[in-house]
Amino acid sequence: MVANQTSFLPFDRATRWLTAILLALAGAVLAGCGGSGGGKGGAPDVKTVTIASIAYPYQGQQVFSGLTSVVLEQGWLKEQLAKKGVELVFQPVSTAVGGPLINEGFSGKRIDFAAYGDFPAAIAVAGGVPLKIVAPVGQGQDVYLVVRKGLAANSLADLKGKRIALHRGRPWELPFSKLVDRSGLKLDDFKIVNINPGATPAALESGSVDAAVLLSDGLLLDQKGIARVIWSTRDAPADWRMRAELFGRQDFVDAHPDLTQLVVNAYVRAAAWSSDEANKAEVIRKAARGAMPEAVVERDYANSDIAWRERFSPIFSPALRTHYHSVADYALQRGLIRNKVDADALLDERFVTQALKDLKLEGFWAQPAPGQR
Amino acid sequence: MASRAADFPVAGGAGAGFRFRLPPVGAVVPLVALLMAWQIACLTGLFPPQVLVPPSGVARALVDMTQSGELQRHVGDSLFRLTVGFAIGAVAGMAFGAVIALSRLAEAALSPLFMTLWQVPVIAFVPMMVMFLGIDEPFKLAVVAIAAFFPMALATFDGIRGVPRNWFEVAKVYRLRLPQLIRRILLPATVPAVLTGLRVSLTRAWVVLVAAELLAADSGIGQMMEMGRQLFQIDVVLAGVMVSGLIGFLLDRGARWVESRATRWRAA
Numbered sequence: 001m002v003a004n005q006t007s008f009l010p011f012d013r014a015t016r017w018l019t020a021i022l023l024a025l026a027g028a029v030l031a032g033c034g035g036s037g038g039g040k041g042g043a044p045d046v047k048t049v050t051i052a053s054i055a056y057p058y059q060g061q062q063v064f065s066g067l068t069s070v071v072l073e074q075g076w077l078k079e080q081l082a083k084k085g086v087e088l089v090f091q092p093v094s095t096a097v098g099g100p101l102i103n104e105g106f107s108g109k110r111i112d113f114a115a116y117g118d119f120p121a122a123i124a125v126a127g128g129v130p131l132k133i134v135a136p137v138g139q140g141q142d143v144y145l146v147v148r149k150g151l152a153a154n155s156l157a158d159l160k161g162k163r164i165a166l167h168r169g170r171p172w173e174l175p176f177s178k179l180v181d182r183s184g185l186k187l188d189d190f191k192i193v194n195i196n197p198g199a200t201p202a203a204l205e206s207g208s209v210d211a212a213v214l215l216s217d218g219l220l221l222d223q224k225g226i227a228r229v230i231w232s233t234r235d236a237p238a239d240w241r242m243r244a245e246l247f248g249r250q251d252f253v254d255a256h257p258d259l260t261q262l263v264v265n266a267y268v269r270a271a272a273w274s275s276d277e278a279n280k281a282e283v284i285r286k287a288a289r290g291a292m293p294e295a296v297v298e299r300d301y302a303n304s305d306i307a308w309r310e311r312f313s314p315i316f317s318p319a320l321r322t323h324y325h326s327v328a329d330y331a332l333q334r335g336l337i338r339n340k341v342d343a344d345a346l347l348d349e350r351f352v353t354q355a356l357k358d359l360k361l362e363g364f365w366a367q368p369a370p371g372q373r
Numbered sequence: 374m375a376s377r378a379a380d381f382p383v384a385g386g387a388g389a390g391f392r393f394r395l396p397p398v399g400a401v402v403p404l405v406a407l408l409m410a411w412q413i414a415c416l417t418g419l420f421p422p423q424v425l426v427p428p429s430g431v432a433r434a435l436v437d438m439t440q441s442g443e444l445q446r447h448v449g450d451s452l453f454r455l456t457v458g459f460a461i462g463a464v465a466g467m468a469f470g471a472v473i474a475l476s477r478l479a480e481a482a483l484s485p486l487f488m489t490l491w492q493v494p495v496i497a498f499v500p501m502m503v504m505f506l507g508i509d510e511p512f513k514l515a516v517v518a519i520a521a522f523f524p525m526a527l528a529t530f531d532g533i534r535g536v537p538r539n540w541f542e543v544a545k546v547y548r549l550r551l552p553q554l555i556r557r558i559l560l561p562a563t564v565p566a567v568l569t570g571l572r573v574s575l576t577r578a579w580v581v582l583v584a585a586e587l588l589a590a591d592s593g594i595g596q597m598m599e600m601g602r603q604l605f606q607i608d609v610v611l612a613g614v615m616v617s618g619l620i621g622f623l624l625d626r627g628a629r630w631v632e633s634r635a636t637r638w639r640a641a
Contacts, residue, residue: 099603100602100603100605103605107420107421107423107424107605108424123604123605124605126605127421127423127424127605127606127607128421128422128423128424129421129423129424129605167603168600168603168604169600169603169604169605170603191591192591193508193589193591194591194596194599194600194603195508195589199589202503202504203503203507203508206503206504206507207507208503208507208508208509209508336604337604338606
């Protein structure tokens with residue numbers, strides 16, 4: 001009895017303390033809210049522009065893939081932003097984490113732009129983080145289904161009941177999911193193992209998984225003899241391929257159209273440089289750096305019959321619009337996202353249009369780019 | 374007696390004063406306060422509701438996942454792994470602890486290695502275990518078993534070493550044979566220490582299991598959280614945090630209850 005009574009005394013004191021702490025906390029939160037709101041309404045006092053992109057470790061450094069590495073090397077954007085007193089920050093994101101990490105960065109407003117995949121971006125938009133496609137950065141990438149060495153499987157149906165490595169929430173999930181549907185199967189027909197692409201080769205080699213869904217790293221495994229490609233998006237309609245674009249955080253794009261224009265101009269410049277046949281070898285060398293042999297990159301590129309010039313076209317093609325409609329509808333229908341994503345609202349063409357004018361590149365790329373093979 | 378009870382209101386596991394009952398109202402206050410602060414932070418609109426999910430949103434996710442059976446499936450898988458892995462690890466730990474406690478030779482030979490390995494976080498073994506065991510159930514059972522093994526072995530060792538030497542001498546006088554020695558003296562004398570070890574290793578095993586499921590699994594509460602992160606469903610992540618915390622809490626409470634029941638004779 002005595003014990004019970006004593007236990008109530010600190011309770012009263014605790015309540016008083018907690019009330020005080022709670023009030024202080026509520027005050028702080030409200031004050032913080034007012035403060036930041038005021039900052040937003042005022043002049044666009046941006047100190048940095050942060051661009052995130054997938055990067056690979058190479059010779060002790062993080063090297064970016066695709067156009068981002070060209071933008072970085074050209075140094076033009078850094079100069080232009082510096083003139084406005086704005087610092088340019090590139091945020092490397094390892095392919096092991098990819099989209100989910102970028103989405104967390106976008107939602108925390110720590111990232112302003114990111115060159116990344118279609119499906120993670122749809123996940124972010126469905127999750128309440130509005131994004132805009134400010135520039136397409138390519139014509140999409142093929143997705144590969146590989147099986148481990150020694151497994152006698154030649155189609156998805158042969159893999160029924162088998163273990164498939166699939167990193168969830170990544171762009172290659174959608175083409176795979178479509179393949180599952182088209183084959184008249186369900187995801188539950190397989191044992192899906194959620195591991196990142198970095199861990200996948202070891203899992204295939206040790207037999208922990210029987211198959212894996214990958215990007216061009218699937219080709220690399222095929223070449224090394226660890227796995228065998230049994231299907232790729234090449235065997236499917238063109239809009240099954242995964243796409244990546246330069247996405248901008250909507251509130252940043254709306255608040256700073258001038259800075260956004262500079263960023264887009266830089267990517268369009270980089271695209272023009274990469275589209276030059278004379279730079280083909282260099283582009284392939286860059287793409288291969290740290291990630292895989294040049295031969296594999298070339299084979300992956302050769303897989304899709306896109307003319308070199310159009311490969312990095314920043315043009316908003318009808319195929320691009322269709323693609324994002326398909327991504328949004330399909331992901332919602334499959335329950336992978338919970339809210340409808342307005343694909344049309346995702347596309348923001350004005351910056352590329354202006355960039356083509358600024359850089360006198362009108363007519364450089366086919367209008368609209370041949371998104372279909 | 375009343376004054377003694379006041380001096381030792383809830384005296385550890387060994388005390389007679391401990392009863393399994395609902396926590397006092399005071400214990401609920403910080404929880405409610407946290408929930409309130411959380412909800413207030415959400416109401417400010419400073420963060421998008423999908424990022425800082427309000428408690429009500431997490432509750433809705435819990436209800437949805439319960440209705441679809443998804444939550445039960447993940448919790449069931451995790452608890453199955455915990456049960457089997459823990460049983461293996463705890464029994465092995467007890468046996469190992471008993472061996473190095475009873476044999477000076479075994480102690481001299483094995484304890485340095487044991488002590489070294491014990492200092493390594495279980496998660497550090499994950500790459501090696503994946504190599505040898507794959508990423509299937511054996512891997513997860515091994516993670517749990519290893520997590521349970523060390524505290525269990527140590528507790529058993531301490532428990533047996535804590536038995537007064539003269540009890541063994543009495544056993545010698547009575548010419549007790551080994552099975553009798555174990556049943557009549559060692560078991561009762563070491564029960565409190567072993568039960569404490571069980572409780573510590575149980576909660577430790579749970580934490581390590583959830584962490585391992587985050588890394589490599591196709592189901593389980595840890596994997597549910599990882600999937601939630603990848604698909605940007607923070608409410609699912611937070612629901613997982615709550616459920617795994619609650620399960621850990623209940624495991625600890627349950628083990629404490631068993632501990633206090635089993636050691637009641639001490640106070641008598």
